[in-house]
Amino acid sequence: MTRFVLRRLLLVVPSLFGLLVLTFIMLRVLPNDPSAALAGENATPAQIAAIRKAYGFDEPIWKQFLIYLRQVAQADLGNSTNTGRPVSSDIARRLPATIELTFFALAFATIVGIPLGTLAAVWHNSAFDHIMRIVTVGGLAIAAFWFAIILQLVFAMDLEWLPLRGRLAVGTPEPARITGFFLVDSLLTGRLDLFWAALQHILMPALTLSLGGLASIARFTRAGVLDTLQKDFVGYAEAAGYRRSRIIWVYVLRNSVVAATTQIGLLFGALISSAVAVEAIFDWPGIGSYAVNAILTSDYKAILAVTLVVGVIYAIVNILVDITHALLDPRVAETL
Amino acid sequence: MLILKKFLRDVPAVLGFVIIVAVILVALVAPPLASVESVYDGNLMERLKPPSAEHWFGTDNLGRDIFARVMVGSQGALAVALAVVVIAIAIGVPAGLYAGYTSGWGSELVMRVTDVFLSVPQLILALAVAQLIGKGLESAMLALALTYWPFFCRTVFAETRRVRNTLFVDALEGIGASRWRILLVHVLPNVASPVIVRATIGMGFTILTTAVLGFLGIGATPPSPDWGLAISESREYLPDSWWAVTFPGLAILVTVLGFNLFGDGLRDLVDPRLRRSR
Numbered sequence: 001m002t003r004f005v006l007r008r009l010l011l012v013v014p015s016l017f018g019l020l021v022l023t024f025i026m027l028r029v030l031p032n033d034p035s036a037a038l039a040g041e042n043a044t045p046a047q048i049a050a051i052r053k054a055y056g057f058d059e060p061i062w063k064q065f066l067i068y069l070r071q072v073a074q075a076d077l078g079n080s081t082n083t084g085r086p087v088s089s090d091i092a093r094r095l096p097a098t099i100e101l102t103f104f105a106l107a108f109a110t111i112v113g114i115p116l117g118t119l120a121a122v123w124h125n126s127a128f129d130h131i132m133r134i135v136t137v138g139g140l141a142i143a144a145f146w147f148a149i150i151l152q153l154v155f156a157m158d159l160e161w162l163p164l165r166g167r168l169a170v171g172t173p174e175p176a177r178i179t180g181f182f183l184v185d186s187l188l189t190g191r192l193d194l195f196w197a198a199l200q201h202i203l204m205p206a207l208t209l210s211l212g213g214l215a216s217i218a219r220f221t222r223a224g225v226l227d228t229l230q231k232d233f234v235g236y237a238e239a240a241g242y243r244r245s246r247i248i249w250v251y252v253l254r255n256s257v258v259a260a261t262t263q264i265g266l267l268f269g270a271l272i273s274s275a276v277a278v279e280a281i282f283d284w285p286g287i288g289s290y291a292v293n294a295i296l297t298s299d300y301k302a303i304l305a306v307t308l309v310v311g312v313i314y315a316i317v318n319i320l321v322d323i324t325h326a327l328l329d330p331r332v333a334e335t336l
Numbered sequence: 337m338l339i340l341k342k343f344l345r346d347v348p349a350v351l352g353f354v355i356i357v358a359v360i361l362v363a364l365v366a367p368p369l370a371s372v373e374s375v376y377d378g379n380l381m382e383r384l385k386p387p388s389a390e391h392w393f394g395t396d397n398l399g400r401d402i403f404a405r406v407m408v409g410s411q412g413a414l415a416v417a418l419a420v421v422v423i424a425i426a427i428g429v430p431a432g433l434y435a436g437y438t439s440g441w442g443s444e445l446v447m448r449v450t451d452v453f454l455s456v457p458q459l460i461l462a463l464a465v466a467q468l469i470g471k472g473l474e475s476a477m478l479a480l481a482l483t484y485w486p487f488f489c490r491t492v493f494a495e496t497r498r499v500r501n502t503l504f505v506d507a508l509e510g511i512g513a514s515r516w517r518i519l520l521v522h523v524l525p526n527v528a529s530p531v532i533v534r535a536t537i538g539m540g541f542t543i544l545t546t547a548v549l550g551f552l553g554i555g556a557t558p559p560s561p562d563w564g565l566a567i568s569e570s571r572e573y574l575p576d577s578w579w580a581v582t583f584p585g586l587a588i589l590v591t592v593l594g595f596n597l598f599g600d601g602l603r604d605l606v607d608p609r610l611r612r613s614r
Contacts (some may be wrong), residue, residue, distance in 0.1 A: 018452030026468055133348060137600065143544055145551050146567055149574070157575035167496035255589030273459035277548050291460070292552055295467050307464045311456040 001326065004333040008322050012315050019311045023304050024068050028057070037300050038078065072308070078301040082293060087305040091287055095309070096180025097167060098279070098286030102271045104183075104206040106264065111214035114257060116214075117221025122248055123225060132218065139215030146278035148208040152281070155204060163201050165283040172197060205282040209274055213267045220263050224256030231255070258328045265321035272310055339605060349601020355594025363414050374401035376559045384577045394579035396570055402580060404588045405561035412562055413591065416477050417542040421535050423481035428488025429531060433519055435489070436496025441498050447493065453486040459545060466554050473562075476555040480545055484538065491534055495527040523525035529606035536602055540595030547588050563588050 028034045036043065043051075052058060056067045071077065077087040120132040141278035156164040163169060163334040165180055175185040175194050185192035190229065227254060228234065237247045270287070287306055294302035326333040344350060373379060378398035387394040393402035435446040453461065458480075465479035487505025499505060500523070508518050549555035558565065563584040570580030 014448060015451045015455045018448060019455055022452055023464075128514050138589070138593055141540060141544070141586060141589055141596050143547050143551075143563075143564075143567075143588045143592075145548060146581070146588065149567065149571060149581055150585070153575050153578055153581070166443065176524060238535065266558070269457035273457040276459060276463070277551060278593075280552065291463060295463055295554055298467070300467070301466050303464050307456055307460055310460050314455060 001333055004324060004326050008319055009273060012319060016312065016315060019308065020069065020072065021065075023308050024065055026062075027300070027304050028055075028064055028068065039081070043081075068299075077308075078304040080294070080299055080302045082297045082299040082302060086319070087301050088098075090290065090302070091305060091309055094285055094287050094290050097284060098272075098275060098288060100181040100183065101202060101205055101209065101279070101284060101286060102268070102275055104202055105209035105271060106213060108206060108268070109210040109217050109267075110264070113214045113217030114221050114253070116220035118225050118248065118253060118256075120218065121222045121225035121229065124222075132222070136215040136219050139211050142211060144211065144274040145207050145281055147211060148205070148278050148281045151204045151208060162204055165281075167201050167285060168194070168197055169201075205278050205284055208278050209271055212270055212274060216263060216267055216270075220260040221256060224258075224260055225252055228252045228256045258325065261325055261328065262321060265318040268317045269314055272314070343601060343605055346601045346604065348597045350605070352594045352597025352599070352601060353482065355590060356598055358412050359414065359591050359594060362407050363411040366404070370404040370408050371437050374404040375561055377398070377516055384573060384580070386406075389580050393559040393583040394577070396566070396580045397573055397577075402566075402583050405566060406563070406583050409561040409563050409566065409584065409587065410591065411559065412473075412556065412590075413543050413546065416473065416546050417539045420480045420484060420542045420546075421538050423478075424484040424538070425488055425531065427481075428485035429492050429527075431485070432489040432492025433496055433523065433527070437500055437515070437519060437523065444446055446489070450486040450493075452487045453483060454490070458483045459548065462545065462549070463552075463554070470528060471554050471557075473556045473560070476546065476549045480542060480549075484542070487538070488531060488534060491530050492527050495530055496523055499523050499526045533599055533603045533606060536595055536599035540592040540599065543588065543595070 027038075033048075035048045035055070035057055038055070039048045039051050056064050059067070075088040079085065080087050080090055083090055118130060120129045123129055152164055155162045168174065172194070173180055175191055175198075176189050178185045178188050182198040183195060186198055188191070225248075234247060234252060237251060238244075242251075275286065276288040276291055278284070279286045280292040283289065287309065291303055291306045293299070294306065322332075350468050378396070378400035380399050382391070382395050382399040383397055385391055385395045391401050391403065393406060394451075396402055396405070431450075434584075435443040435450075461483045462476075462479040465482055466476050469475040469478060505518060505522065508522060513522075546555055547562075547564030550562045551568045553565075553568065556562030556565045558569070564585040567581050570577065571582075573580055
């Protein structure tokens with residue numbers, strides 16, 4: 001198992017290096033004058049000259065790449081032209097909000113998606129199954145940003161059940177920062193009122209975000225369960241007189257969801273992508289809304305830093321998924 | 337004809353096909369029929385009117401007819417998605433054929449580059465690329481195509497590798513067929529069906545992503561009747577003018593649903609291993 005983990009970690013090195021090369025090319029090589037691009041739209045010639053010197057743009061390209069590597073290693077990604085603060089500290093401050101949101105959405109998608117997929121498989125070709133198929137294909141076809149606005153329209157503006165935007169109401173002091181996740185921090189500090197407020201705020205964005213994931217998880221679970229139901233051991237268990245519900249929810253499900261876990265890594269990419277628009281709509285102070293602001297204000301360094309950070313998180317998530325997969329199914333560990 | 341019969345029995349896939357045909361017809365017919373006033377100029381006396389017999393989907397903040405705009409908007413949505421998918425195929429398929437058929441450092445290089453592109457979620461990468469090449473619909477299109485080809489490359493690579501190891505390719509090499517001949521005449525038709533399936537689903541996916549870019553303000557620019565842009569323009573008139581946001585979103589939903597349902601049905605036809613129900 002240790003060998004598997006180490007090999008899996010090694011596999012990620014080339015693609016992370018490639019990611020560095022890619023962002024380097026986008027940042028330094030493609031723009032006509034990278035110094036001007038980095039300095040922003042309203043920079044003075046003196047500022048541009050300072051940047052040219054600091055980044056070594058008068059040096060040969062390989063040397064520039066080494067400078068870039070050193071900067072990334074030191075988490076020195078430059079200052080945002082938008083906020084004036086270092087990009088790395090902006091991202092570090094906003095990352096917990098995005099992780100909390102995506103994790104909540106993924107958990108919801110899994111908890112709801114797996115039972116729905118299982119039921120669709122057990123009752124396959126029934127009316128329930130057909131409705132589920134339309135719902136799951138529809139879930140993947142809905143534009144998350146539009147769905148978010150419709151939810152706001154109905155539950156915040158019309159019914160006034162849920163808050164319209166933000167992580168907490170404006171003016172509410174944030175819980176003491178321990179993990180950066182409001183739901184966790186408020187519980188750790190015993191502030192149930194804040195927990196309740198944070199929960200109300202996260203509900204709509206998380207529901208929006210979970211939609212696509214829920215549809216995928218339900219579909220993969222359905223396919224997996226249908227496959228497993230054909231296996232000999234199911235017939236054996238039936239013959240041995242096990243209750244049908246026990247066979248399905250324990251033995252069949254355990255043998256089916258293993259393959260579905262690998263999909264969660266892929267889903268995470270889709271989640272982060274939808275998070276960009278969803279965060280912008282709900283004013284959720286994460287890296288998605290940060291990226292949107294960066295784009296609207298041509299904040300070059302910020303957008304490339306987000307690309308880099310998301311790439312790294314994506315790699316970490318996929319490693320964790322593969323390790324989980326190997327723990328659940330030891331045969332996987334043999335293949336690497 | 338067996339395959340057609342099989343397809344016709346798949347009701348959701350047929351529904352998808354019907355939707356696609358309907359959207360294509362609307363995209364061809366609507367632009368010449370719609371008046372410039374109702375789509376672009378508007379009539380401020382008629383602004384933010386709810387749906388009625390005269391304006392089926394109501395009017396927006398400039399008094400433009402939303403039904404006309406949604407219908408005309410289908411043309412842009414289809415054209416952009418088609419362009420993106422065609423460019424992505426034009427890059428991804430040759431790259432995948434090359435990497436799959438040859439082995440060596442060239443093939444390795446192509447696949448590693450593919451890996452790098454796939455190691456960042458497509459939308460994030462497209463945002464960065466769009467930022468780099470400037471705002472506007474053309475650059476958004478290019479950004480989406482430049483980040484979408486790796487999906488085709490992966491698919492074609494896997495299929496080509498599979499076909500390369502079959503006996504008939506060995507035999508062709510044995511009788512001295514040229515590499516071009518083998519690739520174009522014998523390998524390409526074998527990889528075509530997964531590419532077509534991916535392209536169909538990719539059309540829906542790209543319409544969604546383009547709408548997101550339009551919504552975020554880096555795709556189509558006003559006064560374009562782009563669906564994503566329309567949703568973002570009408571957002572500030574909520575909750576009173578709900579129709580201005582609702583209908584463009586429904587148009588996206590129906591169109592993408594059509595491509596997804598059809599793509600799903602196609603996949604079942606060409607790849608029985610992935611069949612949904614047995």
